[in-house]
Amino acid sequence: MRQAASQLAPAERLRVAVHAADVTRRSALSRVVAEAGHVVVGVEDAADVVLADGGLPPGETRPAVTLGGADRDLSGVLSRDAGANQIDAAIRAVAAGLIVRLPEATEGGFAAIGETDGHALLTPRELEVLGALAEGLTNKAIARRLNISLHTVKFHIESLFRKLGARTRTEAVAKASERRRYETINL
Amino acid sequence: MTDQADLLAQFSSALAARTEAAKNAIVAIHLPHGRHITGMVWQSDVVVASEQSLPRKDEFELVAPGGSALTAKIAGRDPSTNIVMLRLAAPLASPSIVASEAQAGAIALVIGADGSGGASARLGLVNLAGPEWHSSRGGLIDRRIVLDVGLARREEGGPVFDATGGCLGMSTFGPRGQVIVIPTATIGRIAPQLAKDGRIARGWLGVALQAVAVPDALRESAEQSSGLMVMSVVEGGPAAQAGVLAGDIILSVDGTSTHRFRRIAKLFGSDSIGRKADIRLIRSGSVMSVQTTIAERRAA
Numbered sequence: 198m199r200q201a202a203s204q205l206a207p208a209e210r211l212r213v214a215v216h217a218a219d220v221t222r223r224s225a226l227s228r229v230v231a232e233a234g235h236v237v238v239g240v241e242d243a244a245d246v247v248l249a250d251g252g253l254p255p256g257e258t259r260p261a262v263t264l265g266g267a268d269r270d271l272s273g274v275l276s277r278d279a280g281a282n283q284i285d286a287a288i289r290a291v292a293a294g295l296i297v298r299l300p301e302a303t304e305g306g307f308a309a310i311g312e313t314d315g316h317a318l319l320t321p322r323e324l325e326v327l328g329a330l331a332e333g334l335t336n337k338a339i340a341r342r343l344n345i346s347l348h349t350v351k352f353h354i355e356s357l358f359r360k361l362g363a364r365t366r367t368e369a370v371a372k373a374s375e376r377r378r379y380e381t382i383n384l
Numbered sequence: 385m386t387d388q389a390d391l392l393a394q395f396s397s398a399l400a401a402r403t404e405a406a407k408n409a410i411v412a413i414h415l416p417h418g419r420h421i422t423g424m425v426w427q428s429d430v431v432v433a434s435e436q437s438l439p440r441k442d443e444f445e446l447v448a449p450g451g452s453a454l455t456a457k458i459a460g461r462d463p464s465t466n467i468v469m470l471r472l473a474a475p476l477a478s479p480s481i482v483a484s485e486a487q488a489g490a491i492a493l494v495i496g497a498d499g500s501g502g503a504s505a506r507l508g509l510v511n512l513a514g515p516e517w518h519s520s521r522g523g524l525i526d527r528r529i530v531l532d533v534g535l536a537r538r539e540e541g542g543p544v545f546d547a548t549g550g551c552l553g554m555s556t557f558g559p560r561g562q563v564i565v566i567p568t569a570t571i572g573r574i575a576p577q578l579a580k581d582g583r584i585a586r587g588w589l590g591v592a593l594q595a596v597a598v599p600d601a602l603r604e605s606a607e608q609s610s611g612l613m614v615m616s617v618v619e620g621g622p623a624a625q626a627g628v629l630a631g632d633i634i635l636s637v638d639g640t641s642t643h644r645f646r647r648i649a650k651l652f653g654s655d656s657i658g659r660k661a662d663i664r665l666i667r668s669g670s671v672m673s674v675q676t677t678i679a680e681r682r683a684a
Contacts, residue, residue, distance in 0.1 A: 306559040307436055307466045307566075309528075310518045310645055318597040318610050321633065379520065379559070381615065382593040382645060384652065 211235045211292050214242060214259075217250035226250060226264075226284075233285035245292045248284065251277075262287045262297065273297035308379060317360045319373070326353045331370045402493055402545065403505040409479050409543050411454070412447040412497035413470070415439065420447070422497040422542035424554050428475040430579070432571055433541040434556045435461050435468040448476055451501030460578030464523025464586065465570055466556055469578045481543075483568035484550020486513040486529045491547045494531065494555050494563070496539025503542075508533030510552070518649050522586060522681075526573070529553065529565035587656030588681035589628075589663075590621020595645070596633060598666065605671050611635045612642045626663065626676035633666040652678065 213230045215237055217223035226248060227237045238244050240254070247253065247261040253271065262284070265277035273291040275283055276299060287297045319327070322343075329339040340350045354366075361376075363369035411431055412420040421438065423431035423446065431446070438444075438461075446454040456470035486492075487510060494506040514528030531544065535555060544552045544565050551568050558564040577584055593612035603609055611633040617624045628634075634642050638661050642648050651661075657680045664673050 306557045306562065307434075307564065308520050308559040310520050310649070318595055320597045320599050321613060321631070322599065324596065324613070377594060380594060382520070382595075382612065383522070384589045384591055384593060384648070 209289070209292075211245040211288060212238045212243065213288060214238050214240045214244035214247045215249075216240050216247060216254060216257075219250065222250050229281045229284050230288070233281065233288070235285075235288065246288050248288060260291045260294075262291050275299065310380070310382060319357065319360060323353055323357050323360070326350065327357060327370065327373050330354070330357075330366050331374075399493065399505070399507065402549065403495065403503050406493075406495040406505075406543065406545065407501070407503040408449045408477060409481075410449065410495055410497045410503060411456075411476075412499045412501075412538075413438065413456075413541075414445040414447070420497065420499050420538050421540050422495075422538065422555075423470065424541060424543045425449075425476055425479045426469075426481070426571065426575060428478040429472045430459070430575070431456060431470045431472060432554060432575065433468050433470065434554070435463050435466045436556070437537070437540055438468050444470065446470075446472070447497065447499060447501055449501055460582035462523065462574055462578060462584040464519055464521040464584060465525060465574050466519070466523075466566055467554075467571060467574050467578065469575060481568065482550045483572070484546045484548060484552055486510045486527060486546070486552045486565065486567070488513045492531050492533065492552065492565075493545045494533050494535065494539070494542065495545070496536065496542040496555075499538065504536075504539060506533045506535065506539070510546075518646055522649055522652065523584075524570075524649075526567045526569040529567060530558070531555070531563045531565065533563055535563045585654040585657060586681045587652035587654070587659075587678040588621065589623045589652075589661075589676065589678065590618035591623045591628060591634075592616045593634065593642075595642075598633065598635075602666055602669065602671070606635055606666060608635060608641055608643050610643050611666065612645070612648075622676045622679045623663075626674045628663065628665070628674060628676075629667065631667075634663055635666060635671070636664045637661055 213235045215223055215227050230237050247259050249261055249263045252266050253261055260272045262273035263271055264275050264279055266274050273287045275287055290297050336347055336350045340347045357369050361369050361372040363372050409425050411423045413423045414420050423433040426432045443457050446456050448454045455473045459469040459471040461468045490510045492508050492510050496504040498504045509532050511532040512530040517525050517528045540556055542555055544555050546552055553565040553567040556566055592615045594615050595610055596613040597610050598606045614630050614632045616630055617628055637651055640647050640651055656678045659678050661678050662673055662675055
């Protein structure tokens with residue numbers, strides 16, 4: 198009975214071994230883990246989860262969350278700049294036997310360079326407006342930030358909706374991020 | 385028995401016979417946790433597989449045709465064409481790969497490794513057979529071939545055959561789970577370079593770019609309606625050294641307009657490394673030029 202209750206306890210304390218080559222990174226990650234209510238243990242000690250900066254040490258077989266790790270077979274993979282909330286959530290999920298991935302990693306697949314038709318390309322100003330939309334700013338706040346009139350903001354948003362084929366602000370942000378994912382060119 | 389039933393039975397037996405023969409063309413490549421992906425036997429001691437699905441490790445355990453164990457070492461990886469090459473510790477029987485051209489609507493037999501030395505099979509059509517294309521990692525793929533089959537993860541990297549027994553190429557996953565084929569011609573072009581150098585050298589500026597429309601007020605001085613906006617600059621890369629900043633809009637590289645990216649991609653082949661390049665760009669409302677030297681792309 199008591200065992201069942203502790204399994205359901207919402208904020209279970211886990212033993213987390215933090216692995217990072219860089220000392221500063223290691224102490225920063227240890228702090229994040231401790232502040233999330235877990236116990237930081239040594240890499241050699243018994244641990245529920247390993248949190249690694251980059252790749253895992255060879256031979257490590259315990260459930261692990263890596264930041265910026267590339268191996269598809271790890272239980273948890275976050276980006277190198279993952280926030281404290283993501284790290285805590287990933288540690289708990291991996292300890293519970295789940296697999297954690299970033300949305301773009303599951304999209305994956307070997308893709309072609311995307312090329313949007315010329316008339317649907319956004320202008321630099323529209324990209325700025327889009328960035329502000331993504332932050333959830335109101336039209337008034339966008340006008341203030343970009344130092345343009347409310348009328349101009351509305352004009353840019355209408356143009357964004359048309360070019361992205363979106364009907365709402367959320368849809369515009371989602372479609373633009375989809376485009377960015379497939380159309381960013383690394384040269 | 386009617387003639388029709390005969391035809392169907394013949395069709396079925398022919399497919400089963402082809403699948404049985406194809407088991408000699410594949411290996412299973414072991415991944416952690418008891419999983420595997422498929423590799424395609426390219427030469428008696430060389431296997432190719434899907435680069436995106438093979439972990440970054442130097443050595444792998446394989447299951448050879450028939451079920452015996454085998455080890456292989458990575459000989460080279462090319463993320464830009466999604467081809468990884470492994471060299472086998474002991475040779476297998478020489479494969480007989482005859483390249484075949486994809487045709488939309490033609491039958492495609494997709495072979496995967498079952499993990500114990502045999503083949504698994506899927507039957508579909510060539511859904512789309514298009515011209516050459518560039519991957520988002522900058523590689524040139526000789527033809528766009530999309531299949532209408534589903535594929536298990538363990539089957540990725542196996543050969544795809546047409547009705548004549550010719551090989552269209554290697555199966556892999558495109559975006560959103562779509563099954564595409566890396567053409568035999570592309571593997572034939574990349575494999576010798578991978579065997580020799582372990583990688584495919586490519587030119588590199590160290591920038592992430594996104595196509596944008598040039599603002600109306602600048603179209604006249606820019607002489608074009610679109611360009612590539614710099615989203616980020618890799619520290620210490622050639623672009624960073626030339627003073628390129630995030631937010632700049634690149635209009636042309638060495639006189640080639642960035643209006644169409646495909647033309648720009650061609651400028652960054654292996655022969656571009658070390659070459660000086662003039663970059664024309666828009667920064668804070670005016671058109672200017674910077675010069676840089678193209679470097680070699682760092683390992684992905």
